[in-house]
Amino acid sequence: MVTLRVVEFWPQTGLANARWAEGADEDAFLRSARGISELYSEGIREAGVEVRHSQLRLHCFDHEPGRVEVEVTVFTDPAEGYEMAGVSLPDGVATLSAPARAALALDVLHAAALRMAEARGWSSAAFEAARAHVVAQGMRYRWTGPGKTAPGRRHVARPVGAIADDGKGRIVVEIRRVADGTLIGASAELEMDGTQSAFRWAAGTLRWRDRQTVQIKRYQEWHTITVEDIPALTVRGEGSGSGSSIRVLGGYTDRTVPQSYMTALDLLTDELREPRWTSWWSAAHEEVLEIWFDLIAERPAGVTARRSGNKLRVRVDRPLAEILAAPDPIALALEDINAMLAATRKRAGLGPHPEMPDLSQITAVTEQQLRRHAVTARRMQALLDQLADRLPAWLVTSLRGDLSQGKTGEAVSVLRVQLEHLGVDTTDAERAEFDALATHQG
Numbered sequence: 001m002v003t004l005r006v007v008e009f010w011p012q013t014g015l016a017n018a019r020w021a022e023g024a025d026e027d028a029f030l031r032s033a034r035g036i037s038e039l040y041s042e043g044i045r046e047a048g049v050e051v052r053h054s055q056l057r058l059h060c061f062d063h064e065p066g067r068v069e070v071e072v073t074v075f076t077d078p079a080e081g082y083e084m085a086g087v088s089l090p091d092g093v094a095t096l097s098a099p100a101r102a103a104l105a106l107d108v109l110h111a112a113a114l115r116m117a118e119a120r121g122w123s124s125a126a127f128e129a130a131r132a133h134v135v136a137q138g139m140r141y142r143w144t145g146p147g148k149t150a151p152g153r154r155h156v157a158r159p160v161g162a163i164a165d166d167g168k169g170r171i172v173v174e175i176r177r178v179a180d181g182t183l184i185g186a187s188a189e190l191e192m193d194g195t196q197s198a199f200r201w202a203a204g205t206l207r208w209r210d211r212q213t214v215q216i217k218r219y220q221e222w223h224t225i226t227v228e229d230i231p232a233l234t235v236r237g238e239g240s241g242s243g244s245s246i247r248v249l250g251g252y253t254d255r256t257v258p259q260s261y262m263t264a265l266d267l268l269t270d271e272l273r274e275p276r277w278t279s280w281w282s283a284a285h286e287e288v289l290e291i292w293f294d295l296i297a298e299r300p301a302g303v304t305a306r307r308s309g310n311k312l313r314v315r316v317d318r319p320l321a322e323i324l325a326a327p328d329p330i331a332l333a334l335e336d337i338n339a340m341l342a343a344t345r346k347r348a349g350l351g352p353h354p355e356m357p358d359l360s361q362i363t364a365v366t367e368q369q370l371r372r373h374a375v376t377a378r379r380m381q382a383l384l385d386q387l388a389d390r391l392p393a394w395l396v397t398s399l400r401g402d403l404s405q406g407k408t409g410e411a412v413s414v415l416r417v418q419l420e421h422l423g424v425d426t427t428d429a430e431r432a433e434f435d436a437l438a439t440h441q442g
Contacts, residue, residue, distance in 0.1 A: 004049040004122075007056045007113055007130070008037035009087075009105070013167065013193045020167065023063035025093035030060065031167030032098065033105035034194045035141035036134060038163060040109055042141075042196075043133030047126030055082035058112055064088060070104070072112050076119035083120075085112040098165040102139050106131065136393040143196060145203035150211050153178055153252065153296055155227055157214045159206055161199040169194035171202055173216050173225050178296075179252050187225045190218045244282040246272050251293040254320055261329035263373075264366045265293070268337045268356065276354045284348040286312040291340065296320045303343040312348055316340050330363050376437065377408050383433055384415070390424050412438050 009030055014020035019027040061073075071088040087108055093101065110131045117124050140162065147158035156178050161171040169192045175185035192198050205217035212227045248269040253262070269291070271277070281289050287310040297317035305314045316336050326332040334356070341353055357365070381403055388396050395418055402411040416438060419426065426434070 002051055002054055003045070004047075004051045004056065005045050005054045006037075006041045007044055007109060008041060008058070009033040009109070010057045010059045012037075013195060021060050023060075023089075025089050025091065026060040026063060028094035028096075028101060029087075029089055029105060032101040032165050033109065034167035035163035035165075036102055036105045036109060036139065038141040038194075038196055039134040039137055039139075040106070040113075040130050043130030044113075044126060046133075047123070047129060049122050049126050051083075051120070051122070053079075053082045056085070056113060056116055057082045058085045058087055058109065061086050061088045065091065067091060070108060072108055072115070074112055074115040074119065076116070083116055085116065087112075099139065102165070106134055106139070133393065138392070141194075143199045145199065145206070147176075148206050148208060148214075149178060150208045150214070150227070152211045153298070154211065155184070157206060157208065157225070159199065159203045159216060161202075163194040167194050168192070169198055171199060171216075171218070173206070173214060173223075175214070175225065175227055179250065184230065185225065185228055187216070187223060190216070190223060192218055244278055244284070244287055246277055246281055246289045246291070248272060248291045251295070251315070252297075253293070253295045257295055257320065257323055258326075258329045259373075260366060260370060261323055261326070261333050263369050264330040264333035264362055265337070267362060267365055267369065268333060271356060274354075280350065280353050281348075283350055284312065286310055286348065288312070289314065289344065289348075292316070293336075294318070295323060303339050305343050305347040307347075312344065314340055314344050314347075330366050331359055334359055334362055373408060377403055379433065380408055380411055380437055383430065383437070384411075386430060387415075387424065387426070390426075391418070391422070 011020055011030070013034065014030075020030045021027045067088060067090040069090055072085060073088075074085045075083075093104070096104065110127065113127045113130075114124055116122070117127055143161040145159040145161070147156040149156045154177065155175055157173055157175050159171050159173055161169055163169050170189040171192060172189055173187040174183055176183050190202075192202060202216055202218060206214065207216075208214050209224075212229075214225050214227070215222050216225075217223070272291070286307065290311050290313045292313065292315040294315060294317045297319050299317050299319075301318050301322060303314060303316050305312060307313075316339070318332075318336055323329060323332060337356060341356070344350070345353055356362075381400075384396065384399055384403070395414075399411045399415060402408075402414070412434075415434070418424075419434075
């Protein structure tokens with residue numbers, strides 16, 4: 001079965017320092033139409049329209065001085081290779097602003113597609129949906145490639161591309177921390193052909209040379225990006241509240257870690273913030289106990305404890321495969337906490353520590369927390385469904401992805417920012433529900 005996959009203006013791309021068409025108006029129009037074509041094609045592929053040829057190709061006729069309106073000619077007689085339409089442009093298209101020229105390109109492309117759909121008996125609804133997709137994406141084609149993790153799994157690099165009004169593509173390599181997704185670096189913009197295939201080809205060349213160096217190939221030239229070292233951060237308190245403290249600082253994790261393990265771990269580490277634990281730790285020679293977790297460890301499970309100045313740094317290593325294979329992730333979280341406390345006590349030379357909840361207690365509290373979380377996630381999903389037709393499609397997809405991964409708090413935070421940024425109209429009931437969800441997450 002052949003489906004319609006490409007609706008675009010031709011030539012698809014051209015040289016950076018030469019016209020794509022002989023006339024200035026046609027050249028400017030084709031460049032503005034490049035990103036619109038990619039978005040429209042992206043939208044129409046979702047519909048699976050069965051056709052004879054997989055492409056509908058449009059081209060500009062030679063310029064006719066004095067023309068005052070656009071004319072689109074759709075060639076409805078059967079053709080070989082691809083469906084075809086031609087466009088005659090009026091004077092002055094090159095003087096339009098970039099947004100106006102992009103809007104004109106969408107109008108022309110959509111009109112030609114609808115006329116061809118009428119001639120071929122295709123569903124017009126599929127093309128209306130493709131046009132809506134272009135508008136929902138802000139009339140700007142953006143593409144994000146797959147990430148590649150550095151040796152040691154501290155950083156991940158991913159290519160992010162966009163097509164500008166000049167028809168050329170720009171790709172940037174972003175560097176983020178694996179632990180929390182923070183953007184810590186980016187390459188300079190690299191210019192390339194403004195096509196998805198060009199972005200995908202470049203993404204296929206992305207490679208880490210070592211823990212600090214990543215490379216990507218643009219045309220036949222390699223570009224190198226070096227991860228910058230961020231200075232270490234130490235926070236100390238002054239005044240009556242300073243002194244012994246226990247700090248749970250997180251660490252390396254993965255979205256596939258079972259929610260039951262993470263919830264139990266959070267509840268158990270929350271216990272360490274109680275005054276009785278600080279009192280126990282105050283007998284240690286070191287002032288600060290820092291606790292880290294590596295839940296994607298590439299070393300055997302275990303606990304390490306090292307002194308550094310006035311701190312004792314304790315790290316729990318647990319390979320992800322062992323967490324995923326555990327018959328009881330809650331019991332494993334309790335085992336890891338108890339192992340951490342035993343190592344801490346031994347290294348610091350301390351006496352018995354306060355009691356942690358036993359397995360039955362932590363299981364009951366964890367399961368209660370998971371049930372509450374599930375209820376909140378369902379309410380958030382229902383609210384998102386209500387708002388979906390007022391939000392950009394990319395935002396809805398992103399939020400649903402967060403909810404599917406259990407990131408309810410992140411979804412609420414992102415939605416709060418975007419509702420204000422986009423100026424979305426909401427009802428009193430929707431605002432009340434959102435405020436209730438935000439308060440619950442807070």
